[in-house]
Amino acid sequence: MSEAGMVWIDGQRAVDPRVSIYDRGFLYGDSVFEVIRTYGGKPFGLGEHVARLHRSAAKISIELSWTEAELEAEIRSALRDAGFAESYIRVIVTRGVGALGLDPDLADEPTRVLMIHPLTLPPLPVYRDGVGVYVVDSIRATDGTSAEGAKASNYLANLLALRDAKRHGAYEPVFIDHTNGEVLEGGTSNVFAVFGDTLVTPPERRILGGITRKHVLAAASGLQVRVEPITLERFRSADELFLTSTIREVVPIVRVVEPSGEHTVGKGVPGPHTRAIHRAFRAHVGAPTHPMPWEQPS
Ligand SMILES: Cc1ncc(COP(=O)(O)O)c(C=O)c1O
Structure with missing residues (x-):
């Protein structure tokens, strides 16, 4: 994947993106994700991908504080900012940061990471x-x-x-x-x-x-x-x-x-x-x- 990607964390553009080592995504893989691509610059099946992300989060009991429509709007706006001809989009939602320990209730708010890279295809x-x-x-x-x-x-x-x-x-x-x-x-x-x-x-x-x-x-x-x-x-x-x-x-x-x-x-x-x-x-x-x-x- 090209280094030329752009990243947003919890809706904020991150020029030097970092997440806490106490984030449960890092500690336990306690997170869900989606991969989306564009055709003609437009994200294909965005609604379906965002709905699946929300279903995935529900299946592992991560409570989200945003709506599907809000997340869709955030992705569309980030895509416009990134401005690539065709994009690879990755959305990651972790259970969030918390004290060490397996108990999911230790986590605070979910962490939301959005990565947009120029699309590269198989050879x-x-x-x-x-x-x-x-x-x-x-x-x-x-x-x-x-x-x-x-x-x-x-x-x-x-x-x-x-x-x-x-x-x-x-x-x-x-x-x-x-x-x-x-x-x-x-x-x-x-x-x-x-x-x-x-x-x-x-x-x-x-x-x-x-x-x-x-x-x-x-x-x-x-x-x-x-x-x-x-x-x-x-x-x-x-x-x-x-x-x-x-x-x-x-x-x-x-x-x-x-x-x-x-x-x-x-x-x-x-x-x-x-x-x-x-x-x-x-x-x-x-x-x-x-x-x-x-x-x-x-
Ligand atoms: C385990 C698994 N099955 C199927 C798929 C294909 O899903 P989609 O067509 O939504 O990309 C993926 C995609 O990453 C996957 O990880």
Whole structure:
């Protein structure tokens, strides 16, 4: 991420941004966050992201002293001040500063951090050639807790899974529910499978309800859409696979890497439905569809 970002803390521009070491976000990862991007300078799905941030905070009992409308207005105003052509926006809300101790009641007011950076996108080969995913059992801090489905900041399991994925030559980990062998989601993404003319994605259980996922489901046309569990066995036999996230949109998956071996997805190249869905998604969000990310010159 570029150093040229701008930061606001509790609504104030911070030229030299710092938070207290007694902030529970630092001490315990006791916080929630959102990542938003702009298209044509305008934040996409701002209302949905802010609503999810508020839901995430509620799920882990962080009480917010501002409304969704106030936070939206703050983000829009900061974006205008930042003035980047396209922006990456990160909003972090921690439970706040408090005396040492695990008890959440020790915290005072939530800390709100807004970071805006120029948007940088994945390199061309990610889209042109597709990527490998590495399959890992999901044993995450929030699994089975009230924080399930919240975008809580404790990503330790996700980042360790990403490290393992990279060590196995893969781009992204994909979590499997170890209790039933069902595919859940990527380290920072949702996953989709295409079987013939049917598009399938796992239900919102033990996963983050991705905003890109929702818009991909809305934009996909000409395919039957099913939201249902996918076993790992079925996942690896799909004709096409792809992952979705706010910054990356739609990324084709062409290899499924497991400790026991590697599977090629379909013909081992990004499939026609994945391409069509990515195009439909960009049209849906009002982004240019010529050239597409896999067509950009390197
Ligand atoms: C665990 C997880 N699942 C899914 C997603 C995709 O969500 P969205 O499309 O809202 O970016 C993310 C994004 O960071 C994530 O961290």
